[in-house]
Amino acid sequence: MEWIIVSLASMLAGFVDAIVGGGGLILVPALFATFPAAPPATLLGTNKSGSVWGTAIATLQYSRKVRIRWHAMWPAAVAALVGSFLGAWAVTLISGEFLRKLLPFILICLLLYTLAKKELGKNHAPRFEGRREVAIACAIGLTVGAYDGFFGPGTGSFFIFLFVRLLGYDFLNASASAKLMNLASNASALVLFGLKGHIWWHYAVALAVSNVIGSLAGTHLALKHGAGFVRGIFILVVSALILKTGYDAFLR
Template identity: 75%
Template sequence: MEWIIVTAASALAGFVDAIVGGGGLVLLPALFATFPAAAPATLSGTNKGAAIWGTAWAASQYARRVSLRWGALAPAVAAALVGSFAGAWVLTLISAEGLRKALPLILLAILIYTLAKKDLGREHAPRFEGRQEAWLATGVGLTIGFYDGFFGPGTGSFFVFLFVRLLGYDFLHASASAKLLNMSTNAAAIGLFAWKGHIWWHMAAVLAVANVAGSLLGTRLALKHGAGFVRGVFIVVVGALICKTGYDAFLR
């Protein structure tokens, strides 16, 4: 029964993550609920070990069908990797308690802004070119990569929102771009968790298969229905993140 629960959660996580990010909102709580006696780092490592495969699959599918701006994304991916390592290192030195309490408020501001700007992310109209776009994308990668290594919840949604708001991408192109950066931050985390022995590889392998299956369906729906559909899922996922992070910060 434990395997059935977490495998189903991994498939749903892959589905959600492929569209707009936020798969950790599904799989990680399922792992914690199913294996309450396990070390948190082990569950987080197992989650990353499974999720990176669904993210990689989604990234490959988007890359085939969506025109990505590789000149800006390549340095951003490298910056996200560095930022994630740095964030994980800082986490070993200081507490993330203050950020944990601020996160639901930050997400709420993003949700309100997105709802207020009804045309936000519906049209793909990049605002910058060349080096300027590359520097901004690199800044996004470094900042959110650091956040992912240091804390983590909502990383994919932050990537999507910043690509839409700062760079002028529509939600579909922003989600496709976010997959590449999120794959980089996950790889950094996996390297750290593997080094510390905090991944259940036998479980991660099974969960990875389910995650890819969910990712396949989510990617197809996103590509079929376009930016408006991705925007709607983004709003739902951010709303769920507000509820989850708010409960964790103030009620638990």
């Protein structure tokens, strides 16, 4: 029964993750509920062992249909990987409790801004070229990557919002670019968890296959329906993140 529950959760997580990120909202709680006695690090590592494959497939699928601005995104992905390592290192030195309480309010501001700016992310009109675009993309990658390593919830949503707001991408192109960033930060976390022995490899294959199936479905819908559809799912996921992080910070 455990295999069925976590595989279905992984499939749904892959579906949501492929569109706007936020799959961890589904798979991580499912793993913790199914295996309440397991070490948290092992469940987080097992989550990464499945989700990284769905993210990789989504990145590949998007790259075939969307003109990802590789000249800026490759350096930004490297910056995200470095940031993720730095964030993971920082969390061993300082507490993330302040960020836990601040995060719901940051997400509320992000949601309100997106709702108020109805044209935000509807048209793909990159604001910068050359080195300036690379520099801003790398700054986003490093900052959000560090956040992902340090804390994590909403990483994909932050990448998408900043690509839309700062670089002028539409939601579809921002989501495609965010997949590459997520792949870099997830891969670094997966290596760390693997080296520490915090992955249940006997569940990894089932989670990976399910996540890829969900990812293919989510990518197909995003590419078919475009930026407006991605924007709508983005709003739903950010709203769910506000509820989840608010509960974790003040009620649990």
